Amino acid sequence: MTDIERRGGLAIWRQIARDLEGQVADGTLPPGGQLPTEAALAQRYGVNRHTVRRAVADLEDRAIVTVAQGRGTFVCTDLIDYRLSRRTRFSENIRRNKQTPGGKLLAAATVSADRAVAERLAIPVGASVQRLDSLRTADNVPINLSHQHFPGDRFPGLAEAVERHGAITPALAEFGVGDYTRRETRLSARPASRREARLLQLAEGAPVLVTENLNVDLDGRPIEFSQTLYAADRVQLTVEP
Known part of the structure; x- marks a missing residue:
């Protein structure tokens, strides 16, 4: 005692x-x-x-x-300075803060594009989409929860490639996408749901920062539309021109 x-x-x-x-x-x-x-x-x-x-x-x-x-x-952890730029990469952001990036693929499925996803990916409504749900960490502490959508006809078997490489960027390289850039990021905030709070180890209803992101290949073709939720008490988002 x-x-x-x-x-x-x-x-x-x-x-x-x-x-x-x-x-x-x-x-x-x-x-x-x-x-x-x-x-x-x-x-x-x-x-x-x-x-x-x-x-x-x-x-x-x-x-x-x-x-x-x-x-x-x-x-509490020190806030991670997470930079949103033309080439936003999770692992690079975490290593820049002298921490070790990690994460796991929570779920993967082939789904039909609803109107919102179809418009952002420039594909027909109902077209095949690869959806990946992932939890990412810094020094084993949950940082964000992402829901990513990729054109299914261009990236068949993407989930298996992500599992092999442990990250999106090298997985996309298997499909000929050697580089990609961020065309658009939309920012908002809201309370975490019960499931989101559990995964991010937050109190239910705690604030999360939300980004909606559109990434394109070097020819300007959309390759990924995603929504990412950040634990607001662990991350500050820095928007770079």
Whole structure:
């Protein structure tokens, strides 16, 4: 049990908050790391849960931790400076911030293009589309959730190529797309749904930044229309001309 001064002038919950803050500062609780449960902290400090809850609320108010409802309490990470430019690449953005990019393909399916997707990809409504849903991380911390659409007749078997390479850019190279650029990005924000919050390890209803993106090949032909959701407390989007 960590020693708490019970007859001093400093409230017990403040002592707990100060101790936890010190653990964050010295790296005992690393960025993105999860704090012990309320019950475990209460036992450690020899106090009731209400006292622990007040200490954690103080840390949350000062943006030292974030509470994800149903998942736990996590140490806040430094904001990633994520650049949106003509050649936006996730791995490059993460490595620029001296972190290790990662992620996984959550789902892949061949679907029919609805009107919105068809217009952006310049294909007929109902045409075949490869849809990929992916979760991407930085140092194993979830950063964004993306829903990507590619013309199906041009990229058959794209999901398998992504699985082989672990990234979109080298997978597209298998289909003769050696380079591509961003034609358009639209920005908005909204609350996360329950599923989105679970995948991004956020509290349900926490804000997410949303980008709608259109990428084209070097001949100007649309190759990808996507919607990407970013954890707003982990990323700042920088738009470059």
